[in-house]
Amino acid sequence: MDTARRFSWSDARLRSTIWQVLVVGLVLAGIFWFVANALHNLESRRIASGFGFLASEAGLPIGEHLISYTPADTYSRALAVGIINTLRVALTGIVLASVLGTLIGIARLSRNWLLSRLSGIYVEVVRDLPLLLQLLLVYAVLQGLPGPRQALSPLPGTYLTNRGLYFPTLEVSQPVLLVFATFAIGVLASFAYTRWSTARRVVNGKRLPFWPVVLPLVVGLPLATSFIAGAEWVWNVPSIQGFNFRGGANLSPEYFALLFGLVVYTSAFIAEIVRSGILAVSKGQWESAAALGLSKGQTLRLIVVPQGLRVIIPPVTSQYLNLVKNSSLAVAIGFQDIVSITNTVINQTGQAVEGIAIIMAVYLTISLSISMIMNWYNKRIALTER
Template sequence: MRLSWADERFRAIIWQVLIVGVVVGIVWWLVRNTQHNLEVRRIATGFGFLNREAGLPIGEHLIEYTPASTYARALLVGVLNTLKVAVIGIVLATILGTLIGIARLSKNWLLSRIAGAYIEAVRDVPLLLQLLFWYTIMQMLPAPRQSLNPVTGVFLSNRGLRLPWIQWQDAHSFALLGFVIGVIGAILYVRSARAKRMQDGQPRKVWPAVLGLVVVLPLVIWAGLGAPWQGDIPALRGFNFQGGFSVSPEYFALLAGLVTYTAAFIAEIVRAGIQAVPAGQWEAAEALGLSRSRVMRLIVLPQALRVIVPPMTSQYLNLAKNSSLAVAIGYQDIVSIANTTLNQTGQAIEGIAIIMAVYLCISLSISLFMNWYNARIALVER
């Protein structure tokens, strides 16, 4: 490399140094300006407020929490509430969107038109209005004494949804851990059996081992640790239900709005991915006598995933970030709790920084996982 402007590499280094210098200068100016304004207004900074008592009531929490807990624990509850919406919403939206996308391509005229009408109607209405719509519906439901009871043990009222549950104990946690380990072991065993079959051509029965790992192992742990088998069935006591598993109206409305809205976009992604598979794949599979459902499940969808996964990542990120609209219907996620925290403490910069950091971590986690999965299913040239 020559130290001359005519050298392309020398020019590239100079431009990169200048750009980095400009960025660093802007960041330094913003930090200094913020510090000066805070000093002039005598506003204290720092995260010391996280150890103070919150005094903030939170209706839904996955971990133990009381108003006497610290702000740090209150914010942790908000993070878990956000993750509860994002993770379950992504799973349900993927299932619903895939089904609607397949229905959009159905040869059944009525089914295809219904799917198309759903996609167009839902995508054209702002998400905030849809959340308010679902929340209004939940508030218009009858009181607990006149609640809807479509299935035994399931009650739907303006207090939310009540479902049968189990009296969770440590034995259930160990059984669940055994199930997860069994699923991982079953996947590894199936892959090993498939690899050996590719080597010697000998088929191997995998279902006995899979059944033992996925079903028998958790049941043995369950029975061995003496986990109770009886369920916790909700029942009306006074003016509300007792027992069972409760889903609040705010959470139900938020989840329903996010799932139905995101599923409409996922349906179009799935439809485009399926149509990207060459028609010859369909014809070859049908020539082998495979049914249309098996062709879709075994041949078309695995190839369509290479087209579906990249844009699907964007929809997962949108769903996670759109969950911040929960504050509009009173669901206490990280945005709602952080807003209340900064109003009580006056630590606006720290509160906003916490919200940004949480959503940044969630988005990066989703992106890393989807990029890893996309690399796993990508075609590898030989």
């Protein structure tokens, strides 16, 4: 009797289990049919399948690469260059868009009429124009810049031409690396001291000195290391030689246009998210902070923004993912990212299925990694009920 009731269709748990098994079975059957059908069509058309082509010589020229690469390298090396170029744009864009979007979002709430209106116009105009159109516009403007001999110089030692942005670089030696390492140690020590002093203040209510401790760690220690180690701070400044600049570093017009367009476009959405997150904090928090004698800057930094982050983080994560996916528009302005390089590989080898699978795997891995990091941070700052 109990057994019949346990396996009765009226049992909600049994129905749920059966439906889940059926759905999973249908999904697996669909995947199996798709793979089998694709392999059959490839075989009937005598198109080679598999990833063996990755070990073949690419013969593909790539203008920008952070790792060593020549056309004599393999397709796998070429795709690695494309992945690095995509990460280079995506990660740099996320940092710059976060900073710019936060500043514009705060500016929109400013009591300065001109600043708030200009910020509002920026957000509305940028969000209402397609990103592809903005990329093409920026790239066209860069192409219209003068040549190297008539280059624009917005900052000393910095030149903007139709061949890209040229800027000075620091010649790194062992003493200079030691100074940078000392600076990093000082920053970490200052952060640890700040957390410790805050915990002590909560316990006994006494404020410990901040700048007398932090300045020697962040400034004094690196300066002393530089003096003792004899670090020489030599800048490699670009200079015109022949028909182009030599020395320093440069950003190509394609990379600069893509990065600029992604940062400007994404920052407009982040600005609205930051503004809404700040407005989500109740007015009583501002009033309580004012009663405690905190300035508006301290109130924003210590009270409002930490609480607003709980509202800001989830939608900002979506914007980060959008920025990564929008970087695939690089193919429209000639920047060789993973999509552009894979398209060329597909045209050369005919391995369309494998090429598309590689692109999907790369973007899926990057997006899941960003989501995992942001979800971890969101849980870390979430309020815990007692």
